[in-house]
Amino acid sequence: MKRIKLLFIVLLVSIIVFLSGCKNEALTTTKGTVYTTIYPLYSITKLIAGEKLTVEKLVKDGAEIHSFEPSSRDIAKLTSAKAVIYLGLVDEWVKKPLEGTSVKIFRASEGIEFIDSDPHIWTSPRLLKKIARNIEYALTSLDPKNKSYYQENASKLIASLDKLDKEFSSVVKNSKRKEFLIAHPSFGYLARDYRLKQYSITGVNEEEEPSAQKMKEIVQLIKEKNIKYILVDPNENLPAVKTIVRDTGIKIVNIYGMGIVNSSQAKNETILSLMEKNLKAFEMVLK
Numbered sequence: 668m669k670r671i672k673l674l675f676i677v678l679l680v681s682i683i684v685f686l687s688g689c690k691n692e693a694l695t696t697t698k699g700t701v702y703t704t705i706y707p708l709y710s711i712t713k714l715i716a717g718e719k720l721t722v723e724k725l726v727k728d729g730a731e732i733h734s735f736e737p738s739s740r741d742i743a744k745l746t747s748a749k750a751v752i753y754l755g756l757v758d759e760w761v762k763k764p765l766e767g768t769s770v771k772i773f774r775a776s777e778g779i780e781f782i783d784s785d786p787h788i789w790t791s792p793r794l795l796k797k798i799a800r801n802i803e804y805a806l807t808s809l810d811p812k813n814k815s816y817y818q819e820n821a822s823k824l825i826a827s828l829d830k831l832d833k834e835f836s837s838v839v840k841n842s843k844r845k846e847f848l849i850a851h852p853s854f855g856y857l858a859r860d861y862r863l864k865q866y867s868i869t870g871v872n873e874e875e876e877p878s879a880q881k882m883k884e885i886v887q888l889i890k891e892k893n894i895k896y897i898l899v900d901p902n903e904n905l906p907a908v909k910t911i912v913r914d915t916g917i918k919i920v921n922i923y924g925m926g927i928v929n930s931s932q933a934k935n936e937t938i939l940s941l942m943e944k945n946l947k948a949f950e951m952v953l954k
Contacts, residue, residue, distance in 0.1 A: 702748045704758040706928045707789035710938035715820045719813045728930040757786045773805035791856040792832040842953035849898040850908050853924030889915045896952040898922040922948045
């Protein structure tokens with residue numbers, strides 16, 4: 668009987684230790700984590716934070732930023748984070764759950780004006796530099812002892828964006844076309860910064876299907892301007908694109924707006940590598 672009691676006590680202690688370990692592990696993996704809302708912010712923050720901070724994102728791979736709604740589990744992650752970095756406009760939902768908490772919150776779009784409810788400021792290298800500086804400030808505020816480390820990483824990122832900026836300017840300068848057709852209008856800020864004209868099939872929210880009249884106008888536009896290519900994000904499912912391609916013979920060129928990213932891109936790409944692919948796409952459609 669004593670032996671059974673002893674075994675029971677040992678088992679009970681083991682269970683308590685195990686549960687305590689799980690709890691501590693859970694705290695370790697969330698406490699000290701910097702959460703970002705969307706992929707572009709996640710990628711920039713990772714590039715600047717390096718190995719000094721744990722960086723995660725809330726909007727899931729494959730999810731659309733305009734319609735994303737955080738789950739109760741997402742809210743729990745927010746309230747246990749070291750800090751949260753959000754864009755503004757499409758992810759204002761982060762603020763209310765953090766009211767009254769000690770979690771620090773930073774707006775990555777500080778100093779940037781949104782136009783016509785369009786959140787895609789990260790697709791312009793020039794605006795992305797401002798976002799990078801805002802995130803650099805956030806990380807140095809959170810972790811001042813590693814300030815020089817974050818500043819060095821941010822400077823490397825800015826240098827890469829400066830190079831991209833010059834390359835985009837060169838492509839536009841040497842191109843015959845000064846307009847482009849895109850399925851979802853996620854490059855409005857880039858178009859403004861490089862003096863291009865963006866034509867699109869859908870509105871800012873890609874879930875909006877174009878009307879029959881809109882489709883008729885796009886087909887007419889393609890014929891009038893002799894447009895050969897349409898930019899399409901492969902992560903977006905837009906039936907209207909197939910119709911346009913079928914009716915006009917226009918060719919698809921992949922572009923990455925990063926409002927939606929798949930798991931492979933989130934793991935293997937950075938915002939810089941995707942922007943370099945975008946540069947090549949514009950070089951093709953503007954020639």
